[in-house]
Amino acid sequence: MGFPTVRLRRLRTTRAWREMLRETVIDPADFIYPLFVVHGHGVREPIEAMPGVYHLSTDTLLEEVGKATEAGIKAVLLFGVAAHKDPEAHEAWDDEGIVQTAIRALKAQFPDLVVMTDVCLCGYTDHGHCGLVVDGKIDNDSTLEVLADVALSHARAGADVVAPSDMMDGRVRAIRKALDSEGFSETVIMAYSAKYASAFYGPFREAAHSAPQFGDRRTYQMDPASRRQAIREVTLDIEEGADVVMVKPALAYLDVIREVRDRFEVPLAAYNVSGEYAMVKAAAATGWVDERAVVGEILTGIKRAGADLIITYHAVDAAEWLRRGDL
Numbered sequence: 001m002g003f004p005t006v007r008l009r010r011l012r013t014t015r016a017w018r019e020m021l022r023e024t025v026i027d028p029a030d031f032i033y034p035l036f037v038v039h040g041h042g043v044r045e046p047i048e049a050m051p052g053v054y055h056l057s058t059d060t061l062l063e064e065v066g067k068a069t070e071a072g073i074k075a076v077l078l079f080g081v082a083a084h085k086d087p088e089a090h091e092a093w094d095d096e097g098i099v100q101t102a103i104r105a106l107k108a109q110f111p112d113l114v115v116m117t118d119v120c121l122c123g124y125t126d127h128g129h130c131g132l133v134v135d136g137k138i139d140n141d142s143t144l145e146v147l148a149d150v151a152l153s154h155a156r157a158g159a160d161v162v163a164p165s166d167m168m169d170g171r172v173r174a175i176r177k178a179l180d181s182e183g184f185s186e187t188v189i190m191a192y193s194a195k196y197a198s199a200f201y202g203p204f205r206e207a208a209h210s211a212p213q214f215g216d217r218r219t220y221q222m223d224p225a226s227r228r229q230a231i232r233e234v235t236l237d238i239e240e241g242a243d244v245v246m247v248k249p250a251l252a253y254l255d256v257i258r259e260v261r262d263r264f265e266v267p268l269a270a271y272n273v274s275g276e277y278a279m280v281k282a283a284a285a286t287g288w289v290d291e292r293a294v295v296g297e298i299l300t301g302i303k304r305a306g307a308d309l310i311i312t313y314h315a316v317d318a319a320e321w322l323r324r325g326d327l
């Protein structure tokens with residue numbers, strides 16, 4: 001049976017029908033809000049390539065998170081900008097480091113907030129790489145111990161979720177082992193499992209002051225053309241104990257998100273990265289796209305592809321639009 005008996009437009013005639021039959025619904029509880037925290041007081045410094053995103057000191061961070069929780073955001077992901085960088089990334093695992101200090105402040109004021117932390121070395125190393133450098137190369141195995149120390153210091157400060165983003169082999173296992181041995185068996189690991197070496201990270205490097213000082217990250221992040229490798233990465237991270245896996249970036253990798261969703265039962269996050277955000281903001285600023293409509297479509301598309309959680313700089317705007325019924 002087909003046309004003219006069957007007419008799919010019948011069920012699109014009114015807004016009520018369209019909303020009743022909507023197959024994918026986004027909600028503020030889907031969003032994770034990434035934030036950049038810096039030393040100092042009263043700092044709210046705009047990040048040029050990411051309009052609406054700021055470097056925040058701990059006090060202004062609390063204000064920003066207050067706004068976010070009011071909009072319905074349940075989780076934040078913290079990135080630290082180190083005061084001091086050195087080859088071994090000392091501040092990364094310092095209990096008085098910027099992220100550790102911010103975690104304690106957030107948990108004191110917002111006990112129900114899910115505090116997630118990025119676990120990596122690139123914001124803390126003077127060479128800007130995600131691992132330790134030995135003989136001019138990024139050394140996998142010695143980096144694992146440092147990453148475990150970083151994750152432990154975040155857990156001690158009160159982080160609910162640690163999120164390793166370095167792409168070293170074996171890091172999830174090393175972190176799980178370290179957390180469990182110190183009594184942090186409830187700390188969640190959200191692994192950046194399929195993290196591609198992407199040009200869409202450009203604006204983030206300004207934000208995190210983490211551009212590599214030599215070479216690039218292609219010896220540890222994935223080649224953008226590979227899909228089967230993503231499945232292997234996710235498989236290994238789950239075997240090593242990842243509670244949540246991630247695909248990053250999101251928009252040029254929706255097929256990878258869908259495939260991971262279809263193959264695994266584990267919760268899946270997708271990172272709607274800085275370059276994706278910057279393109280929307282730039283086009284909206286010139287009037288070339290309608291920001292609200294485009295953001296709604298992008299976030300819905302990422303969820304429709306299979307993501308349970310979306311890390312996005314649009315989080316607070318989108319949550320407010322959703323609350324007002326404007327998305």
Ligand SMILES: [Zn+2]
Binds near residue numbers: 120123
């Ligand atoms: Zn890194």
